[in-house]
Each structure stands twice: as structure tokens, then as C-alpha cells.
Amino acid sequence: MFDWLIVGAGFAGSVLAERLATERGDKVLVIDRRPHIGGNAYDRYDDAGILMHQYGPHIFHTNSRQIFEHLSQFTEWRPYEHKVLAEVDGVLVPIPINLDTVNTLYGLDLTSEELEAWFAERAEPVDEIRTSEDVVVSKVGRELYEKFFRGYTRKQWGVDPSELDKSVTARVPTRTNRDDRYFGDEFQVMPLHGYTRMFENMLNHPNIKVMLQTDFAEIRDEIAYDRLIFTGPIDEFFDFRFGKLPYRSLSFDHQTLDTEWHQPVAVVNYPQTQDYTRVTEYKHLTGQQSARTTLTYEYPADVGDPYYPIPRPENAELFKKYEALAKETPDVWFVGRLATYRYYNMDQVVGQALATFRRIEEAHPKTPAVAVNGAAPRLGVG
Known part of the structure; x- marks a missing residue:
């Protein structure tokens, strides 16, 4: 009993x-x-x-x-401290979007203050922010939304960001400084x-x-x-x-390579290309030393474990x-x-x-x- x-x-x-x-x-x-x-x-x-x-x-x-x-x-x-890069227009840039992201993508040399104005010029006014699309275009405009968010979200969730609650993309901040950490929490371990x-x-x-x-x-x-x-x-x-x-599922392709490192950070996102959404290299997370490395390719799916x-x-x-x-x-x-x-x-x-x-x-x-x-x-x- x-x-x-x-x-x-x-x-x-x-x-x-x-x-x-x-x-x-x-x-x-x-x-x-x-x-x-x-x-x-x-x-x-x-x-x-x-x-x-x-x-x-x-x-x-x-x-x-x-x-x-x-x-x-x-x-x-x-x-x-978790760091993520996104492959956009053939270049690896920090995500969440920050000062280095914009300067690298567009060949600019903006300061933080100039980037605020740059975002403001491109932001689209939204009367009521309801969807994930609204969150992004109201902050940084449609071009960055298309490059970073729309394709990734469609792969991850199986629907367009315009059909998803605002909470999904609201989880990802936009920064005007060079902070390239994915999270800003006090405890990151x-x-x-x-x-x-x-x-x-x-x-x-x-x-x-x-x-x-x-x-x-x-x-x-x-x-x-x-x-x-x-x-x-x-x-x-x-x-x-x-x-x-409705639940979204995932499938995983785990691979071990005979090389010390595969990518510069733990996770690389693919918002524009590939069927998978991201690739994870675990030694970045664990601090292990090894001549080999293990990766996971992540594929969203409609069927499978919720x-x-x-x-x-x-x-x-x-x-x-x-x-x-x-x-x-x-x-x-x-x-x-x-x-x-x-x-x-x-x-x-x-x-x-x-x-x-x-x-x-x-x-x-x-x-x-x-x-x-x-x-x-x-x-x-x-």
C-alpha cells in the first residue's frame, strides 16, 4: 500500500x-x-x-x-553560460540578435545607441501584440523576422508564427549590446x-x-x-x-565524430536551411576533454512522444x-x-x-x- x-x-x-x-x-x-x-x-x-x-x-x-x-x-x-549561433545568409551569427549579429550580417559598425535607432526604423507598429510574429516585427522589423524566426518557427512548431501565441518568440530577447549569452538568468549552471x-x-x-x-x-x-x-x-x-x-514531438539523430570539435558553440540553429532545427555538441555543456565529439541533430515532428x-x-x-x-x-x-x-x-x-x-x-x-x-x-x- x-x-x-x-x-x-x-x-x-x-x-x-x-x-x-x-x-x-x-x-x-x-x-x-x-x-x-x-x-x-x-x-x-x-x-x-x-x-x-x-x-x-x-x-x-x-x-x-x-x-x-x-x-x-x-x-x-x-x-x-549557454551560447547559440544561427546560420543566416551563410554566416554564423549570435542569437538572440545583438549588436554583433546586425553588424556582421549587414557589414555595419553601429554602436548600441545607433542600433536602437536602426531597430526603431525597421519596427512595424502593431496595435495589439497577440502572435509570435507580432512580437518580432514590432521590435526589429520584418526582414530580421524572416531571416531568424519565421523559418525556424515553422520547422519547430509546424505552423506559421502568425498562428502561435506571443509567448513563443517572447522567450527570445533582442539586445542592443554585445551580450551573446542565450539566457540572462542569475543562475546558469x-x-x-x-x-x-x-x-x-x-x-x-x-x-x-x-x-x-x-x-x-x-x-x-x-x-x-x-x-x-x-x-x-x-x-x-x-x-x-x-x-x-496537440503536442509537438521531436526525433533525434545522435552522431559521434572522430574529431575534437565540430562547431564553436554548444548549439547552432538553422532557420533558413536544413530539415533539422539545430545541432548540439555536448562537450561544450559538460566541459569534457576527448579526441572525439558527440552531436545531436534535432528534427521536429507531428508524431511521437509529446x-x-x-x-x-x-x-x-x-x-x-x-x-x-x-x-x-x-x-x-x-x-x-x-x-x-x-x-x-x-x-x-x-x-x-x-x-x-x-x-x-x-x-x-x-x-x-x-x-x-x-x-x-x-x-x-x-
């Missing part, structure tokens, strides 16, 4: 499993249909001895000291020994049992548990009652129907990117999981006796 069954051994499920076991002494069963823990952040050493990410690059960054310090219980860190080791430490508790290659649908009526935390697709939980929520909820208005409306069902489902907590249909970063999922734990504590205060029953079900939105 378990106090909790947690479906999914990624960030949401693992963070909650550790909190429930450590802080409350609850007995927790974590299941995952994959043959490993860590969800999409799973990393492993390949045949060349390179620590690589099975599901594409995962770069940890956050402005939350609380989230950083929480995860620091389970890993040491190595400082790492990588787990020193990898994400999988961090998850192993998180789940290493006598009250936590992990079952891999286990499908929830096959065991949901076979295992005794009091309450459920679900981190998978919410539409799947409800047997697609209102139809399938990775990204697609932020469009009609999808949000469909999700609201499932959200209403979730609120009527007692003793089930929905947490994570797929269960709450939100395009969260890793740190945001950790924050959501910690917030959900606090709500669990309020709803089911732990006493020497059995935890209180009958609390209202809720979504774990933090």
Missing part, C-alpha cells in the same frame, strides 16, 4: 516524490513508461564516453535562488555529473520505489495507493474524452475542458508541462512541483494518525 502513486519520473514527479518521502515520511511509488528516470532531461555516457542528452540539450538556468538551492541538495554544479545522477540522488530514499517500463493504464487498478500525482498528458489521463490536445504543448488559442480552449475535469477528480494532482499544458522551462516545473507540495501540505496536513481525507482536488499550478 502506497500513500502516493506518481506517474512520471521527470522533474515534476521526482521533486514531489522526494518532498513527500523526506518531509512527510510518505510511501511513494514512482512509475515511468520509459526505461530510465529523468524524463526528457535524461543524460547518459555514450560509447565514446561522452555525456550526452538523449532528448536534446537541457540547459539549467533560473532566477530563483529557492529553486537553485533546492536542487543543490542533489548535485554539484559547473558554471556554464549544469549538473556536474549530469542530470541522471541528480535524479538518482533525488529518488534515493527508502520510502521511494521506482518502477520503469511501466504504463499507468496497465497498473492503475492493480496497485493500492491513496492519492495520485499525474505528470503525463492530461488528455491521455481522461481517455481523450474531448479529443487529443514534448511541447502547442500554444494556440483553440488548444487553450480545449485544455480548459480537461482542466475542468481535473478539478472534479478527487485526490489527483496534475503537475508538469504535459499535465498542465504549459510550455514550462525546467526551473518552472521544479517551482510548480514545490508549490504543489506546499498545497498538499495544506490540504493533507501530516499528523501522527492518517493524513486527512476529502480535500478538494486541484491542479498543481505554481
Whole structure:
């Protein structure tokens, strides 16, 4: 008999499993249909001895000291500031767009102040910024939008940026200085020994049992548990009652080359050419030294494991129907990117999981006796 069954051994499920076991002494069963823990952040050493990410690059960054310090219980860190180049017009230039990007592409020698005016001359007025296209053309104009964003977004999401919510491209800033870091967060680090080791430490508790290659649908009526935390697709939980929520998938081509380095930074984006969106070289992330190098070519797809909820208005409306069902489902907590249909970063999922734990504590205060029953079900939105 378990106090909790947690479906999914990624960030949401693992963070909650550790909190429930450590802080409350609850007995927790974590299941995952994959043959490993860590969800999409799973990393492993390949045949060349390179620590690589099975599901594409995962770069940890956050402005939350609380989230950083929480995860620091389970890993040491190595400082790492992520840098990305984009191949545009046959030249590798920094992305997000900055002063060097514009000067290199156009053969200019602008200062930061001059670049502000240069952007302003090209920016198109938009009455109401609703879409990803609106975000970009209102800041830097249509030409840079076409060069950097339109093709990449169409490959990544399968739809034009004019059909996507503004949140997608709003994630990528535009800079007038020479800052070529992809993120601006206070904490930018990588787990020193990898994400999988961090998850192993998180789940290493006598009250936590992990079952891999286990499908929830096959065991949901076979295992005794009091309450459920679900981190998978919410539409799947409800047997697609209102139809399938659209998710974007990915496929990966992992290659090892007999050369020390392949590219100057960890990730190179291809907004204008190629079927793949980006190429990742992992030694930049891990700091490993090797005469060989491992790369991942990333291909977006409509079919396959769900990775990204697609932020469009009609999808949000469909999700609201499932959200209403979730609120009527007692003793089930929905947490994570797929269960709450939100395009969260890793740190945001950790924050959501910690917030959900606090709500669990309020709803089911732990006493020497059995935890209180009958609390209202809720979504774990933090």
C-alpha cells in the first residue's frame, strides 16, 4: 500500500516524490513508461564516453535562488553560460540578435545607441501584440523576422508564427549590446555529473520505489495507493474524452565524430536551411576533454512522444475542458508541462512541483494518525 502513486519520473514527479518521502515520511511509488528516470532531461555516457542528452540539450538556468538551492541538495554544479549561433545568409551569427549579429550580417559598425535607432526604423507598429510574429516585427522589423524566426518557427512548431501565441518568440530577447549569452538568468549552471545522477540522488530514499517500463493504464487498478500525482498528458489521463490536445514531438539523430570539435558553440540553429532545427555538441555543456565529439541533430515532428504543448488559442480552449475535469477528480494532482499544458522551462516545473507540495501540505496536513481525507482536488499550478 502506497500513500502516493506518481506517474512520471521527470522533474515534476521526482521533486514531489522526494518532498513527500523526506518531509512527510510518505510511501511513494514512482512509475515511468520509459526505461530510465529523468524524463526528457535524461543524460547518459555514450560509447565514446561522452555525456550526452538523449532528448536534446537541457540547459539549467533560473532566477530563483529557492529553486537553485533546492536542487543543490542533489548535485554539484559547473558554471556554464549557454551560447547559440544561427546560420543566416551563410554566416554564423549570435542569437538572440545583438549588436554583433546586425553588424556582421549587414557589414555595419553601429554602436548600441545607433542600433536602437536602426531597430526603431525597421519596427512595424502593431496595435495589439497577440502572435509570435507580432512580437518580432514590432521590435526589429520584418526582414530580421524572416531571416531568424519565421523559418525556424515553422520547422519547430509546424505552423506559421502568425498562428502561435506571443509567448513563443517572447522567450527570445533582442539586445542592443554585445551580450551573446542565450539566457540572462542569475543562475546558469549544469549538473556536474549530469542530470541522471541528480535524479538518482533525488529518488534515493527508502520510502521511494521506482518502477520503469511501466504504463499507468496497465497498473492503475492493480496497485493500492491513496492519492495520485499525474505528470503525463492530461488528455491521455481522461481517455481523450474531448479529443487529443496537440503536442509537438521531436526525433533525434545522435552522431559521434572522430574529431575534437565540430562547431564553436554548444548549439547552432538553422532557420533558413536544413530539415533539422539545430545541432548540439555536448562537450561544450559538460566541459569534457576527448579526441572525439558527440552531436545531436534535432528534427521536429507531428508524431511521437509529446514534448511541447502547442500554444494556440483553440488548444487553450480545449485544455480548459480537461482542466475542468481535473478539478472534479478527487485526490489527483496534475503537475508538469504535459499535465498542465504549459510550455514550462525546467526551473518552472521544479517551482510548480514545490508549490504543489506546499498545497498538499495544506490540504493533507501530516499528523501522527492518517493524513486527512476529502480535500478538494486541484491542479498543481505554481
